[in-house]
Amino acid sequence: MTARWYGLFAALASLLAFGGAATAAEVVLKTQTALPRNHDLSKSFIKSFVEPLNARGKGVVRVDYLGGPEINPPDKAAPAVQRGALDLLHTPAAYHAGLVPQGATMMATNLSIAEYRANGAVDLLAPNWEKKLNAKILAIGETAAQFYLYLTDKPKLRPDGVIDLKGIKIRTTGAYRPLVQALGATPVQITNAGEVYTALERGLVGGFGWPTVGLASQKLAGLVKYRVDPPFYHLANVLLVNLDKWKSMPKPAQDLVMSVAAEYEKASIENMLQAAKIDEEAVKKAGIQPFKMDAKGAKKYLDIAYEAMWKRATSRLDKQEGAMLREKMYKN
Structure with missing residues (x-):
């Protein structure tokens, strides 16, 4: 009888120890x-x-x-x-x-x-x-x-002082497509960042959208000649x-x-x-020239960028939800 109880206690102790270990895993x-x-x-x-x-x-x-x-x-x-x-x-x-x-x-x-x-x-x-x-x-x-547009060739300006990208193929993701389309460029969807280098090297695109960081680490600086200022949106x-x-x-x-x-x-x-400081140095070292619009053109450029993104952002939302989010997330 005693041996039997000892066996039961040992089995119970083993079970509890296992359960405790599982709980604390x-x-x-x-x-x-x-x-x-x-x-x-x-x-x-x-x-x-x-x-x-x-x-x-x-x-x-x-x-x-x-x-x-x-x-x-x-x-x-x-x-x-x-x-x-x-x-x-x-x-x-x-x-x-x-x-x-x-x-x-x-x-x-x-x-x-x-x-x-x-x-x-x-x-x-x-x-x-x-x-x-x-x-x-x-x-x-x-x-x-934030984000910049980078181009292989110097862009032209529209009469209103904003860059004209008509006919230029630009690498995009959802982050850049609204602005790229609003400026008349042809968006080329390349989601994988690692494939942007190949697309530029083969001439499949004439530019790309990119954050204000990561240009140096992905070795893209040497493949473009112009950066369009100012930056837009927020990552x-x-x-x-x-x-x-x-x-x-x-x-x-x-x-x-x-x-x-x-x-x-x-x-x-x-x-x-x-990281942005490192990218800025990479831009200078590669000889990339900032392409700057005048104050009026730059303001219009940003207005186009934000309005295009908000239009896209709210197009699939309930009207009330879209208005509420814009009120909380965008300051005019």
């Missing part, structure tokens, strides 16, 4: 960046989110960074999160604006992330990712970066987590992820300011 987040690992935007995410979380989350939560677009093409990465093939994704909102059109409003803003968080815009935006992509927004990063990289994965995570893991995500969102701003 480290959460692993399968993670991808939509852009290449060596792109400044990806490097910002790795430096200010992946590395700090892995350092502080030992035994609680860990990022398993799988890589960039070689894992899933940029336009397929968000659906991979949606179906649970990825747990975590760092991606420009432009890459899945077809699935979540509200993402375009983050590019069309002329406010800082701190400003539109404070006024409640993020609270209005976030449920759309949960509903349409089965994903939770953890952070909106690299928002200090919005969303850090997404699969909603089912998030709900399954223990609260200590959730709390740590949210804390590091908030720190990353702020740190990414300074990351972009520093």
